[in-house]
Amino acid sequence: MGTVCRSLLVAAAAFVCAAGLVAPPASAGEVTISGTISQSTSDGTGPAVNNPSLNSINDGDAFTVTLDFAGSVSSPGTYDLTGGTLVFSDPAASAAESAFDSISLSVTPDGTSDDISLLGCLTSGSGCLFGNYLSMNFAIPSGDLDSANVPASLISGLYPPLDLLEDDGTTDIQGSVSAYTSPEPASLPLLLCGLFLLVLARVGRKRLTLPGRFAGRA
Amino acid sequence: MHKFTLAAVFCAVLLCCAPAFAIDGQVLINQSTVMAAGGFPYKITQPGSYKLSGNLVVPANTNGIVIEANGVTLDLNGFAVSGPLSCTGLGESISCSNDPEPNPTYGIVTTNLDFATVKNGTVSGFSGGLNIEGIAEDIFATSNLDYGISVSDGVMERCAANFNRDTGLAIAASAALQNTANFNGEYGLRAATSSFSSNVFLANGNDSPGAQILLTASVSGNNNSCNGSAC
Numbered sequence: 275m276g277t278v279c280r281s282l283l284v285a286a287a288a289f290v291c292a293a294g295l296v297a298p299p300a301s302a303g304e305v306t307i308s309g310t311i312s313q314s315t316s317d318g319t320g321p322a323v324n325n326p327s328l329n330s331i332n333d334g335d336a337f338t339v340t341l342d343f344a345g346s347v348s349s350p351g352t353y354d355l356t357g358g359t360l361v362f363s364d365p366a367a368s369a370a371e372s373a374f375d376s377i378s379l380s381v382t383p384d385g386t387s388d389d390i391s392l393l394g395c396l397t398s399g400s401g402c403l404f405g406n407y408l409s410m411n412f413a414i415p416s417g418d419l420d421s422a423n424v425p426a427s428l429i430s431g432l433y434p435p436l437d438l439l440e441d442d443g444t445t446d447i448q449g450s451v452s453a454y455t456s457p458e459p460a461s462l463p464l465l466l467c468g469l470f471l472l473v474l475a476r477v478g479r480k481r482l483t484l485p486g487r488f489a490g491r492a
Numbered sequence: 493m494h495k496f497t498l499a500a501v502f503c504a505v506l507l508c509c510a511p512a513f514a515i516d517g518q519v520l521i522n523q524s525t526v527m528a529a530g531g532f533p534y535k536i537t538q539p540g541s542y543k544l545s546g547n548l549v550v551p552a553n554t555n556g557i558v559i560e561a562n563g564v565t566l567d568l569n570g571f572a573v574s575g576p577l578s579c580t581g582l583g584e585s586i587s588c589s590n591d592p593e594p595n596p597t598y599g600i601v602t603t604n605l606d607f608a609t610v611k612n613g614t615v616s617g618f619s620g621g622l623n624i625e626g627i628a629e630d631i632f633a634t635s636n637l638d639y640g641i642s643v644s645d646g647v648m649e650r651c652a653a654n655f656n657r658d659t660g661l662a663i664a665a666s667a668a669l670q671n672t673a674n675f676n677g678e679y680g681l682r683a684a685t686s687s688f689s690s691n692v693f694l695a696n697g698n699d700s701p702g703a704q705i706l707l708t709a710s711v712s713g714n715n716n717s718c719n720g721s722a723c
Contacts, residue, residue, distance in 0.1 A: 352527060378528035382551070391527035402525075404517045409524035409546070431549045431574050432523050439545065443520065 305341040306455045309436055313448035320445035324398035330367035337364045337449055348419055352380040360394040362408055373397045387413040389429050405443025410436050412451040426451040522546035539563035544571040552576045553592055556599045559608045568613020573599040575617030579635040579657055582675040584698050586657045588637050598623045681705040688713045
């Protein structure tokens with residue numbers, strides 16, 4: 275009975291791992307972009323009305339922008355990620371903005387780099403294109419779309435890399451971008467599968483002397 | 493049934509009001525909004541007021557902004573629309589890389605005889621920087637191939653065109669007022685059936701007086717300066 279269970283377990287694990295290998299790379303993706311605030315309400319923009327927490331942001335604060343979405347972004351193109359979540363966060367100021375509805379991400383090849391453009395439309399204000407959006411433009415080395423801690427660089431002529439416009443454009447938070455992270459989403463399950471198979475293999479070796487299918491093969 | 497009618501009326505009102513709102517407000521354009529809309533060229537198809545909220549960097553072999561509606565005002569807001577061409581040198585010695593011929597590109601262009609106002613910014617790196625029917629105000633054009641700014645059936649005012657490979661400014665059936673064109677490869681100004689006043693032209697083409705302006709058809713001018721002399 276124990277041998278049968280082990281066999282079934284191994285077969286199931288092998289099936290899951292194989293499925294993980296041949297399945298699309300991700301069913302859910304996450305992109306995290308980090309940087310530093312270069313313009314805040316203390317510079318004369320605002321004050322923020324629709325989201326007063328933004329008034330606590332200071333120049334020099336570290337910020338992150340996290341994008342969670344269904345599917346994957348692994349090649350150039352324009353992706354409508356509406357339905358995903360986009361969060362701008364400044365932990366030092368306890369400030370955050372997450373009231374985005376439509377989200378779009380574009381990846382454009384540009385020589386040895388990929389130019390990344392992100393637009394998140396806020397639900398507040400008089401409409402996205404009337405000064406209520408988060409906009410980001412930066413470049414990362416080609417081939418690093420599914421990598422962690424990738425250094426991000428300025429696209430020549432496009433400054434600032436982060437522009438968070440609120441209150442119909444009255445509030446304008448700006449920042450630079452330093453790093454991009456999008457770990458291969460499928461890597462964790464595959465790693466777990468590998469570890470699981472390793473453990474099973476070790477258990478099997480320890481029981482070589484026992485009668486059963488493992489012992490017979492050994 | 494009554495609820496359905498009310499809902500239908502409400503929807504109809506919403507649909508009617510949407511374009512009006514776009515006309516009253518000022519639509520912001522930047523690289524992200526362009527990319528989210530499908531990339532370049534960015535097409536303006538509705539009348540109204542538009543304003544850049546950041547520079548636009550346009551890839552090769554495409555126009556930057558195409559205006560396909562009458563009654564558009566586009567404020568570049570001090571920002572630049574930049575194409576991939578880059579030019580070096582001055583006057584006759586200007587040379588440019590990334591020539592898109594035989595398919596010319598434009599930084600900003602109107603189509604179908606649409607009339608627009610474009611103002612307050614920079615266009616560079618295209619076959620033609622700005623090519624419109626309408627009004628061009630406070631535009632700086634540099635490093636373009638065929639011309640910096642071309643205006644038909646309108647007015648060109650307080651614009652500057654420097655270091656363009658061929659012509660700095662071009663007008664047809666228009667008026668040019670208080671513009672400057674310096675160090676362009678062939679001519680400072682080409683004008684046809686137009687008037688031009690209080691403009692300054694310096695060191696264009698081979699630096700000769702004749703290279704500063706090229707006038708065809710019926711053109712009148714006064715108070716203009718070519719290499720420091722009246723012309």
